[in-house]
Structures are given as C-alpha cells and as structure tokens.
Amino acid sequence: MMISSFHPPERTLMGPGPSDVSPRVLAALARPTIGHLDPEFIRMMDEIKQLLQYAFNTQNELTMPVSAPGSAGMEACFVNLVEPGDKVIVCQNGVFGGRMAENVRRFGGEVILVEDEWGQPVDLNKVESAFKANNGVKALAFVHAETSTGVRSDAAALAKLARDNGALTIMDAVTSLGGIEVDLDGWGIDAVYSGTQKCLSAPPGISPVSFSERAVAQVRDRQSTVPSWFLDKNLVMGYWGEGTKRAYHHTAPVNALYALHESLLMLKQEGLEQAWARHDHYHQALKAGLEAMGLSLLVDEAYRLPQLNTVTIPDGVDEARVRSRLLSQYSLEIGAGLGALAGKVWRIGLMGHGCNSRNVLLCLGALESALIAEGVKLESGAATAAAAAVMA
Amino acid sequence: MMISSFHPPERTLMGPGPSDVSPRVLAALARPTIGHLDPEFIRMMDEIKQLLQYAFNTQNELTMPVSAPGSAGMEACFVNLVEPGDKVIVCQNGVFGGRMAENVRRFGGEVILVEDEWGQPVDLNKVESAFKANNGVKALAFVHAETSTGVRSDAAALAKLARDNGALTIMDAVTSLGGIEVDLDGWGIDAVYSGTQKCLSAPPGISPVSFSERAVAQVRDRQSTVPSWFLDKNLVMGYWGEGTKRAYHHTAPVNALYALHESLLMLKQEGLEQAWARHDHYHQALKAGLEAMGLSLLVDEAYRLPQLNTVTIPDGVDEARVRSRLLSQYSLEIGAGLGALAGKVWRIGLMGHGCNSRNVLLCLGALESALIAEGVKLESGAATAAAAAVMA
Numbered sequence: 001m002m003i004s005s006f007h008p009p010e011r012t013l014m015g016p017g018p019s020d021v022s023p024r025v026l027a028a029l030a031r032p033t034i035g036h037l038d039p040e041f042i043r044m045m046d047e048i049k050q051l052l053q054y055a056f057n058t059q060n061e062l063t064m065p066v067s068a069p070g071s072a073g074m075e076a077c078f079v080n081l082v083e084p085g086d087k088v089i090v091c092q093n094g095v096f097g098g099r100m101a102e103n104v105r106r107f108g109g110e111v112i113l114v115e116d117e118w119g120q121p122v123d124l125n126k127v128e129s130a131f132k133a134n135n136g137v138k139a140l141a142f143v144h145a146e147t148s149t150g151v152r153s154d155a156a157a158l159a160k161l162a163r164d165n166g167a168l169t170i171m172d173a174v175t176s177l178g179g180i181e182v183d184l185d186g187w188g189i190d191a192v193y194s195g196t197q198k199c200l201s202a203p204p205g206i207s208p209v210s211f212s213e214r215a216v217a218q219v220r221d222r223q224s225t226v227p228s229w230f231l232d233k234n235l236v237m238g239y240w241g242e243g244t245k246r247a248y249h250h251t252a253p254v255n256a257l258y259a260l261h262e263s264l265l266m267l268k269q270e271g272l273e274q275a276w277a278r279h280d281h282y283h284q285a286l287k288a289g290l291e292a293m294g295l296s297l298l299v300d301e302a303y304r305l306p307q308l309n310t311v312t313i314p315d316g317v318d319e320a321r322v323r324s325r326l327l328s329q330y331s332l333e334i335g336a337g338l339g340a341l342a343g344k345v346w347r348i349g350l351m352g353h354g355c356n357s358r359n360v361l362l363c364l365g366a367l368e369s370a371l372i373a374e375g376v377k378l379e380s381g382a383a384t385a386a387a388a389a390v391m392a
Numbered sequence: 393m394m395i396s397s398f399h400p401p402e403r404t405l406m407g408p409g410p411s412d413v414s415p416r417v418l419a420a421l422a423r424p425t426i427g428h429l430d431p432e433f434i435r436m437m438d439e440i441k442q443l444l445q446y447a448f449n450t451q452n453e454l455t456m457p458v459s460a461p462g463s464a465g466m467e468a469c470f471v472n473l474v475e476p477g478d479k480v481i482v483c484q485n486g487v488f489g490g491r492m493a494e495n496v497r498r499f500g501g502e503v504i505l506v507e508d509e510w511g512q513p514v515d516l517n518k519v520e521s522a523f524k525a526n527n528g529v530k531a532l533a534f535v536h537a538e539t540s541t542g543v544r545s546d547a548a549a550l551a552k553l554a555r556d557n558g559a560l561t562i563m564d565a566v567t568s569l570g571g572i573e574v575d576l577d578g579w580g581i582d583a584v585y586s587g588t589q590k591c592l593s594a595p596p597g598i599s600p601v602s603f604s605e606r607a608v609a610q611v612r613d614r615q616s617t618v619p620s621w622f623l624d625k626n627l628v629m630g631y632w633g634e635g636t637k638r639a640y641h642h643t644a645p646v647n648a649l650y651a652l653h654e655s656l657l658m659l660k661q662e663g664l665e666q667a668w669a670r671h672d673h674y675h676q677a678l679k680a681g682l683e684a685m686g687l688s689l690l691v692d693e694a695y696r697l698p699q700l701n702t703v704t705i706p707d708g709v710d711e712a713r714v715r716s717r718l719l720s721q722y723s724l725e726i727g728a729g730l731g732a733l734a735g736k737v738w739r740i741g742l743m744g745h746g747c748n749s750r751n752v753l754l755c756l757g758a759l760e761s762a763l764i765a766e767g768v769k770l771e772s773g774a775a776t777a778a779a780a781a782v783m784a
Contacts, residue, residue, distance in 0.1 A: 003443065003660070005416075006436045006653050008426045018646060021425045024397075029647060030422030033413045033595050034400045035725045044398045051395065067597060068460035071642035072622045079620075099621065106619050197643055203425050205459060205597065205645025227498050227619050228471075229491065230464045248730070250463035251589055253597025254410060255421060256648060261398050268395070333427045338640070 011327075013354055014363050015335035016147050016308060016347045017175070018197035018204045020354035021259075025202050028262035029255050036252040044261055045240065045252075051264035052208050055177060055200075055272070056192065058184035062211040062233065064240040065260055066193070067253050070174045073193030073207025075103060076231040077170050078141075080211075080219045081191060084108030086138040089130045089167070091122040093153070094146035095339045096172055104141070107227060112137065118340045119310070121303040122153040124161065131165040139168040139190075145176035147198075148338040150299045150310035150347065152180060159187040168215060174198060177208070178267055178352060179279045179307035190215040196256075199279070199307055201352030202263040205256050263352075275352075279306040282355050282391070286348065289364035289387035293371065293378055298345055307355065309348040310341070314376060319343060322370045330366040357391050403719075405746055406755050407727035408539045408700060408739045409567070410589035410596045412746035413651075417594055420654035421647050428644040436653055437632065437644075443656035447569060447592075447664070448584065448602050450576035454625065455602040456632040457652055458585070459645050462566045465585030465599025467495060468623040469562050470533075472603075472611045473583060476500030478530040481522045481559070483514040485545070486538035487731045488564055496533070499619060504529065510732045511702070513695040514545040516553065523557040531560040531582075537568035539590075540730040542691045542702035542739065544572060551579040560607060566590060569600070570659055570744060571671045571699035582607040588648075591671070591699055593744030594655040597648050655744075671698040674747050674783070678740065681756035681779035685763065685770055690737055699747065701740040702733070706768060711735060714762045722758040749783050 013020045034041050052063045066073045078100070082088060086109045090101040093116035101111045112134055114126045122142050131137060140162040144155045155171060162169040168190040173182050178199030184192060190212040197204035211219070211233065219226070219233050226232040230250065238247035267275055283306030287297065290311060298310040313319045319336070323346070326332040335347035348363060364383040372378055405412045426433050444455045458465045470492070474480060478501040482493040485508035493503045504526055506518045514534050523529060532554040536547045547563060554561040560582040568574050570591030576584060582604040589596035603611070603625065611618070611625050618624040622642065630639035659667055675698030679689065682703060690702040705711045711728070715738070718724040727739035740755060756775040764770055 001442055001446070001660075003439045003657055005420065005657060006423075006439070006650055008423050008436075008650070009430075009432055010424055011426045011430065013425065013427060015427055017643065018425050018427060021647075026422045026424070026647075028397065030418045031398075031400050032402055032418070033405065033410050033589075034403045035405060035407055035410060036596065038401075038403065038719075038725065040401055044400075047395045047398070050393055054393070068464060068622070069642045069645060072460060072464075075620060075622045102621050106617055106621055195643070197425075203645065203647040204428065204643040205648050225498055228467060229494055229498055230460070230467045250461045251409060251587070251596040253461060253595065253648070255413075255418075255595040255651075256597050256645070258398055258400070259647075265395055265397060268393075327430075333430065 009331055012332045012359060012362060014349050014359055015333045016349055017195065017351060019201045019349055019351035021201055021203055022266065022353040024266060025259050025262045029203065029259040031258050033254050036254055037246060037248065041254065042246055048257060048261050048264065051268055054268055055264060056182060056184045056210050057186065058210050060184065060210045060212055062216050062237060064209065065257065066207040066209050067250065068207060069205055070193060070195035070207045073209050074099065074172065076209055077191040077193050078103035079107055079228045079231050080226055080233045081139060081168060081170065081215060082107040082109040083222055083224050085110065087112060087134055087136060089114060089127060089137055089140045091127065091142040093120055093122055093149065093151060094118055094143065095148035096143045096146060100141045100172065118149050119151060119298045121151050122158060124154065124157055127158060127161055131161065137165060137167045139170050141170040143172040145180065145305050147175045147308060149341065150305045150308040152303045152305050156187045159189050163188050168218065175305065175308055178275055180276055180305065184210060196260055196263065199352040200263045200267065201354065202259045203256065205253065206260050279350060279355050282350050282357065282360050283309065285360045285387040285390040286350060286363065288390045289360065289383035292382045292386035293368055307349060307351045309350065311346045311348060313344060313346060317371065317374045317376060319346065322374060325370045325373060326366050330362065332362060332366050360387050401723055404724045404751060404754060406741050406751055407725045408741055409587065409743060411593045411741055411743035413593055413595055414658065414745040416658060417651050417654045421595065421651040423650050425646050428646055429638060429640065433646065434638055440649060440653050440656065443660055444600050446660055447656060448574060448576045449578065450602050452576065452602045452604055454608050454629060457649065458599040458601050459642065460599060461597055462585060462587035462599045465601050466491065466564065468601055469583045469585050470495035471499055471620045471623050472618055472625045473531060473560060473562065473607060474499040474501040475614055475616050477502065479504060479526055479528060481506060481519065481529055481532045483519065483534040485512055485514055485541065485543060486510055486535065487540035488535045488538060492533045510541050511543060511690045513543050514550060516546065516549055519550060519553055523553065529557060529559045531562050533562040535564040537572065537697050539567045539700060541733065542697045542700040544695045544697050548579045551581050555580050560610065567700055570667055572668055572697065576602060588652055588655065591744040592655045592659065593746065594651045595648065597645065598652055671742060671747050674742050674749065674752050675701065677752045677779040677782040678742060678755065680782045681752065681775035684774045684778035685760055699741060699743045701742065703738045703740060705736060705738060709763065709766045709768065711738065714766060717762045717765060718758050722754065724754060724758050752779050
C-alpha cells in the first residue's frame with residue numbers, strides 16, 4: 001500500500017454539481033474545529049438558520065441543514081411526513097422524481113405517479129386529474145428544478161393545486177436554491193430540501209431543509225414512530241431549536257457548517273435577485289455561444305433552467321470522448337446525461353460561484369476545440385465571440 | 393440581520409469529541425473541490441477503502457465511509473440488517489447502547505435488552521443467559537468503547553458468544569477506532585460503524601463502516617426492502633464498489649473525504665500499535681495528574697478507556713461553572729456527563745491528534761486553577777508535576 005497525501009487536480013466544475021467552490025468558502029471550511037455545543041458554534045447555527053430563511057424566503061421555524069447530502073434531505077422530508085398507507089402524488093419528469101417515488105414506497109406510502117417526458121415540466125392538468133381521481137391525498141411531491149433534464153416546473157401553481165386539495169407540498173429545490181427564484185412562503189410550500197453543492201457553491205455533504213408549521217404539526221401528530229432516528233425531526237429540533245440550551249442529538253458536521261455559513265453569507269451580500277439575474281445573464285451568453293456552434297438546448301426557453309444547460313449531442317459525436325478530452329486537456333468537467341437522457345445530452349452547469357464570464361468562455365472554447373477534434377465542421381472562435389458579445 | 397464571516401475561537405478540544413484536528417487534515421479539507429465521479433476522486437476513494445481496512449484490521453470488501461455522522465453509521469448498520477420481527481440482543485451500559493435499541497425498534501425489530509450499570513462493561517454472563525433464554529436471535533449489538541462512560545467492553549468475547557449462537561455481531565467503534573485495538577477479522581465482527589471526530593481527529597460528519605461477507609449476504613437476501621434509500625447498502629455499493637465505473641448514488645461529501653483520507657494516512661504513518669501506545673501513555677500521565685489533585689476516575693483500570701477519562705466531580709463543586717471557566721479562561725473544552733452521569737462526571741478526551749503532552753499539561757493546570765477557584769484545597773502545581781514525571 002503506497003499512499004500519499006491527496007492533492008486533487010485543479011478543475012473547473014461545470015457539470016450538474018458540485019460547482020466551483022469560492023476561496024472564501026474553502027478558507028471558512030478549514031478554520032479550526034470547535035465543539036458542536038460550544039456557545040460560539042450555537043451562535044453560528046442561529047445565523048445559518050437566519051440566512052437559510054432568507055435564501056428560502058420563509059419564516060419557517062424549522063429551517064436547518066440536515067447533516068448529510070441532498071438525498072438525505074429528501075429522505076428527511078419523506079420519512080417524517082409519509083406514514084404507511086399515505087397517498088402521495090409524485091410528479092416524475094426526470095431522475096429525481098423517480099427517487100422521490102422510491103422514498104414514498106420505502107416508508108409504506110402509496111405512490112400516485114404523474115409522469116411527464118424528460119425535458120418537459122410537470123403538467124398541471126395531469127396533477128389536477130390525479131387529485132380528482134384520488135381521495136385523501138396526503139401530499140404532492142415534485143422537483144422544482146430537475147437536475148437530470150434542466151427543466152423548471154411551476155412551483156407556485158403546483159403548490160396552489162395541493163393546497164386547494166388539502167394536501168401538503170413537498171418540493172425538491174436542490175438545484176434551484178440561489179439560482180432562480182424560490183419563494184417558500186409566497187408559494188405555500190410545506191417541506192423543501194436543497195443541497196449545498198449547486199448554486200450555493202459550498203462543498204457537497206449538507207442538505208438545507210425547511211418545514212412549514214402545517215408540516216411540523218403533521219410530524220408531531222404522527223400515528224407511527226418515524227422509521228429513522230438520525231432524521232427524526234422531533235429529535236433534531238432539540239438541537240436546532242431556540243435558545244442557548246441545546247440537547248445533544250448527533251455531532252454536527254462543524255466545518256461543513258462553517259462553509260455553508262460563508263456561502264450563504266456571500267449569497268446574502270450579493271442579494272437573491274442579483275444572484276438570479278447573474279445566472280440568467282451568463283446563461284444567455286452560454287446559449288449564444290452554443291447556438292453559434294450549431295448546438296441546441298433540449299429544453300424550451302419557457303421552462304429552461306439558466307443554471308443547468310442540457311445540450312443535445314450532435315450526430316456522430318462520441319460524447320464520452322468529448323467529456324474525457326475536456327477533462328484531460330482543459331481540466332474542465334461537464335456532466336453526462338442521466339437515466340433516459342444518457343448518451344443524448346451533456347449537462348453544463350453555471351451554478352453559484354461558477355456562474356461567471358471566465359467559465360462561459362472556457363467552456364465554449366474548450367467544447368469548440370473538442371468538437372473540431374471529433375470532425376464537426378465549425379467556424380473556430382465563433383462561439384466565444386457570440387458569448388462575449390452578450391457579456392460586453 | 394447583521395452577520396459577518398464566522399471566525400471560530402481557537403479551542404483545545406478535550407471533550408468526548410470532536411477532538412483537535414491537525415493542520416495537515418485542515419489543509420486537506422480546504423483543497424479545491426472536484427467532482428464525485430472524477431477519475432482522480434475515484435482513485436482516492438479506493439485509497440480510503442484500503443486505509444479503512446487497515447484501521448479496522450479487516451479484509452471486508454464492504455468497507456467505506458457513510459456520508460453522514462456516526463449516528464447515521466449506526467443507522468446504516470441497523471436499517472440494513474434488521475427486518476421486522478428480528479430479535480436483537482442489545483447491550484446497554486451507557487447512552488449509545490440505548491440509541492442502538494431505539495434503532496432496532498424503529499426498524500421493527502424485537503429488542504432483548506441486557507443492561508449493565510453505567511461505568512461497568514457489558515457482563516458476558518448476562519449476554520450468555522439472554523442467548524439461552526431466546527431462540528433465533530439474529531444479532532448481538534454492543535458498544536465497544538462507551539463514549540458516555542469511558543468503558544471498554546470485551547469485543548472479542550462478545551463476538552465469540554454471538555458466533556457460538558449463530559448470531560451476527562454489530563459493534564459501535566465510534567470512540568475506539570484508532571485509540572485502542574480494534575480487530576474486526578480477528579474477533580469476527582459482522583458490522584461496525586465509527587466516527588471521524590474521535591481518535592481519527594478529522595472533522596465530524598462522516599462515519600466509516602464495514603460489513604463482513606456474512607452481513608452482506610444478509611442484506612442481499614432480505615425479505616423486505618431496506619426502509620432507507622440513502623443508507624441502502626445494495627445501492628451504495630454501486631458507487632463504493634470495485635472498478636473504475638461507478639454508478640451515481642448520491643453526491644459524496646468530497647472535501648470531508650479529503651480530510652478523512654489525510655487523517656487515515658496519518659494513522660497509517662504512525663502505525664496502529666504506536667497510536668494505541670501513545671493513547672495509553674498520555675492517559676497514564678493525565679491519570680497521575682488527576683490523582684495528584686485528589687480526583688478519581690469512575691471506571692476501573694481493567695476496562696478503562698485511555699482516550700475518554702470519566703472523572704468523578706468532587707463534592708461541593710459546581711461542575712458547569714468549572715467547564716465554563718475552562719472555556720472562558722483557557723479556551724479549553726472538556727465534556728459534561730451524559731444521561732445517568734449528567735452532573736456526576738466530567739469527560740476528558742485524549743483522542744487522536746489531541747492526545748499529546750501539551751494537552752495533558754494544559755488540562756491539568758487549567759483544571760487545578762478552576763478547582764482552586766471553587767474553593768477546593770489543592771497543592772498548586774502538584775498535578776502537572778505528577779504528569780510531567782510520567783512523561784519525562
């Protein structure tokens with residue numbers, strides 16, 4: 001066993017996440033570890049909560065980071081809110097809707113699946129029909145920004161449908177938070193989970209969640225015990241609740257929370273609206289460049305995510321070889337297609353700290369050179385010129 | 393909301409964990425984030441696996457870090473191995489045995505509780521009787537090193553009892569790994585979980601686990617679906633398995649794994665036996681100093697943990713005020729008692745990177761001064777002199 005210290009290559013991360021982490025956040029991550037019950041740490045926890053309330057636009061008391069990645073944040077929502085026999089309408093228009101359905105099943109819930117094509121948003125009419133066809137639906141679950149396809153669904157309208165039918169709303173905001181508008185209280189979302197490694201640009205490993213009072217009441221009044229000790233919100237709130245006395249539940253991931261605090265502070269300092277506008281701006285530049293190369297985006301403009309660009313792979317191009325070339329020649333990571341879109345698209349992220357003019361130009365220049373190497377006829381330099389014109 | 397970047401105070405961490413993190417590990421933590429499917433990252437994952445196999449002394453193929461704290465590692469063991477109706481003997485001689493029992497119940501298992509006093513090891517005779525009194529016991533679960541009391545139980549003998557009775561062994565090695573001998577393959581342990589923030593001295597947030605072939609077979613042959621998507625070992629192994637092709641399961645906590653890699657490498661470079669000897673050596677020095685102050689250790693020498701020293705609080709001393717004084721005057725954290733021992737003991741950790749001569753002297757000097765402030769009659773300087781004599 002010949003092992004030495006690991007020195008990662010310096011990458012530019014333009015896949016579906018993790019995104020490039022700012023030096024400010026990496027510096028915060030490396031500050032000395034202190035105890036998870038230290039008064040100074042508890043003060044920082046309170047600030048994280050306030051910053052998350054700002055980012056989610058909510059007054060929800062139960063707003064906190066789950067000490068594990070987004071998939072565990074998803075599980076935290078479903079394991080607390082779904083009891084055996086509960087009916088849940090799950091909208092599936094990509095990988096993560098499917099994972100939600102799997103969660104509901106594992107906790108004994110009955111899934112009412114509403115399927116849409118990958119690349120399309122959730123169809124409101126289908127959801128309305130599902131509510132009409134089924135009595136006593138406990139919750140509606142959907143993905144706000146599908147990381148596997150680059151599609152935004154209409155969260156406000158979906159939440160209204162749920163409320164009109166007396167159901168809770170559970171929303172995946174992993175890729176949307178910080179990149180496009182998320183308005184928990186305005187829309188009336190009852191439970192949401194996100195991730196740190198997308199538009200917040202902190203390292204992966206933590207999942208911010210928020211539960212409305214209605215959702216908290218449901219957890220409190222459950223008939224059955226939550227089939228998880230680690231994720232049981234009734235217990236976790238003893239540590240993440242109010243006041244200076246906190247009950248030990250589990251040892252918080254201290255340094256990862258330093259990083260989250262710093263990344264949320266950066267978002268606050270920039271301002272949410274400014275961050276959303278920045279994502280839109282560089283998306284427009286990237287799009288102009290991609291189109292100048294003759295590439296097209298899979299998703300219609302009306303519901304396209306600026307932070308996750310799904311690019312159709314041209315005929316005759318070996319997509320894996322292109323990604324491999326970008327990685328080896330330019331140390332640039334872009335994402336492959338996932339699930340039904342594997343082999344059909346690339347996923348180019350413009351997320352958080354990585355959503356900037358340098359990354360747009362690098363990506364276009366590198367992709368152009370890789371496509372030329374694949375034999376695609378291109379006017380060299382046209383893509384970066386088109387993007388630069390948008391950014392000028 | 394007036395929030396600025398968080399700059400933690402510089403503490404010396406001598407509580408029950410997290411322990412002081414080495415600058416080498418903090419530097420690793422802050423290296424640039426790369427993708428969780430990057431070939432270089434996958435190479436590092438393989439190294440982590442080898443280093444964990446070394447630390448646990450096992451050839452187990454399923455040896456990997458769970459992407460969440462020790463409590464989630466505990467849950468990973470129980471949620472995969474316990475099915476509804478399974479009988480599990482759980483040994484409780486502190487907080488964490490109780491948490492194990494809670495896990496078994498939440499997954500529908502039947503708990504056969506073997507209780508011992510807090511401060512005592514698990515009684516082998518009671519466990520033997522429990523096996524005699526119950527047919528078809530699926531597993532025996534116990535805590536190797538009880539962080540709440542500072543007691544080591546006889547893991548080898550307990551695992552033999554389980555094997556002789558055809559049961560699996562599930563062991564908590566959160567506080568033992570890296571501080572005292574852990575010998576999975578020699579003892580025949582089937583499932584184990586640990587934590588990064590004790591004797592490995594990486595930041596909290598990750599839980600190394602290992603499953604024997606026998607345990608893996610049980611997971612594969614389950615009658616019911618694992619009631620967790622995030623922790624389902626059948627799925628996780630697609631990402632942490634063999635080869636260069638890895639199936640995406642969840643986004644790994646990239647930077648936290650850099651830190652774990654470095655801390656395991658440090659343990660390998662020192663050597664396991666040397667690390668255990670170091671823990672014993674500084675424990676002897678601390679003990680000499682505590683006894684010179686007239687303080688006594690709760691736990692008998694025969695089964696006392698060197699890395700977690702449970703000190704009985706002298707009559708008339710306000711234990712919380714002492715801890716508070718250590719924190720404010722010396723920026724030194726020691727631990728309070730937990731559960732049945734709350735208010736009765738302090739817990740002084742000498743773990744991993746924090747197990748050194750400087751910390752021994754600091755702790756004794758600071759504690760002496762705090763006790764004098766509480767009105768305890770002490771010969772000032774005696775404690776540090778006694779410890780220094782051991783370390784000379």
